[in-house]
Amino acid sequence: MILVRRSHSVLPGFGVALGCTLLYLGLVVLVPLAAAFLKTFTLSWDAFVATVTAPRVVASLKLSFGAALAAAAINAVFGLLVAWVLVRYRFVGRRLIDALVDLPFALPTAVAGIALTAIYAPNGWIGKPLADGFGLKVAFTPLGILVALVFIGLPFVVRTVQPVLEDLEKELEEAAQSLGASPVQAFTRVILPTVTPALLTGFALAFARAVGEYGSVIFIAGNMPMVSEIAPLMIITKLEQYDYAGATAVAVVMLVFSFALLLAINGLQWWSRRYAEERP
């Protein structure tokens, strides 16, 4: 990383502030992360591949990524709906609901985990009617993991789409309608293209958060190997067996994916900013 000061500034403190920032960033974030990558080098390439392609590990990675993708997709649809309802309609309790949307950010994941388990268990408020009526078991199955991940990712899409919808001029939509577009056409042709960058950003953020989620999932998942064991739990299991290299190998697969996703999110945010600036 080359950090060169480009233009002269009259403001003081560049050296000190940059030095403190880099030192703290290095010690707290970069050095420990480097430790993970260096630890995997104690494994040979074949041993690394054997670890991460073991059936139980592959099953856990598939489950984590699959469930996270499904949860993010559900949140993309319903998050857009919630954002739309909060921006466009006035109803009793709207402000309260607007504030409560951020609950998954503020509520500790362990609390969310036991609460979701209590209501989606076969004797819970929602679990019982589902089990009696449809024979559907939610808690202690992969479906329970999906429920927990939907909860965790709920605010992301709402909070990325909401400001875009607020800025959207109603005239544009009205113009489309008075030119003969149906409300559905006005939505798909005028509104949807405008919110797409924000929607994708929210989707990617919810996805990234859900892939690594641990606290809320382990209570509701049932944690059966090959069936409902998520990748972060796989890491914990390997750690408890003192298999540090194995745990790190799984962690590195997840880290590489998270970094790729982080770059994608940065790209998306840059795109949505440019999109917003281009609009008159």
Add this chain to the structure above:
Amino acid sequence: MAAVLDRAVSGAAPRERRRRFAWAPALLVGAALAYLALFLFAPLAAVFYEALRKGWDVYAAAISESDAWAAVRLTLLAAGIAVPANLAFGIAAAWTIAKFDFRGKSLLVTLIDLPFSVSPVVSGLIYVLVFGLQGWLGPWLSEHDAKVIFAVPGIVLATIFVTFPFVARELIPLMQAQGRDEEEAAVLLGANAWQLLWRVTLPNVKWGLIYGVILCTARAMGEFGAVSVVSGHIRGMTNTLPLHIEILYNEYQFTAAFACASLLAILALVTLALKTWVEWRQAKETP
């Protein structure tokens, strides 16, 4: 009569269409509320319902138990160190990024966001790899009789890592938007660095700063995955409140687990209330 005129002027289509879709708002609001009820309100209500199900006395006994208090104290200690540390870093980082131009700036901003995209379990693991007995510094630490992993310092470090970006992330865009004019004017009028920070920069970003600290504190007190890896789960010693909840729950002490969970749920609600208040103040102060 008016309807006839209206029809003559604008054509029949829009008005009829509007009537045909009159049910749409009610349906959309209903669907959104059903979704939120299923995934948001029900869990929140369940925490308090389960906590108070066996009566107030059982609840009071559960939250006044000594292991619970030890967990509360450790949670407050970890947050009490992590939040100020990340606050100081956030101010330094935002000052560097917002007030100066240098190469590699966008890389630096990306690196600051990094902890957000790392799984909590992996966040704990990387500290085990550095400070654990098998890790880089482990042998040296055990020679000097110091313990980081399965002890309080590890919990503090893991908490710092997961809450690392919160303050910086709020401050950077805010300070970038405010530009450098005020600071440059202050310097020309003879202000030193310290005066600049306390009299000009920080008062300008006051609400963003408070906002970042609120979110940082909430996450610091609620972190589970990262802390779980480094804690070792020693009762009354290295259990934070979220970890204490897990232990109670796994021992089938459901009421006690939900009683402790209700404390954190109240904390979450206070966080949301403060956050909403700060947003409201911020909106009022920016014309």
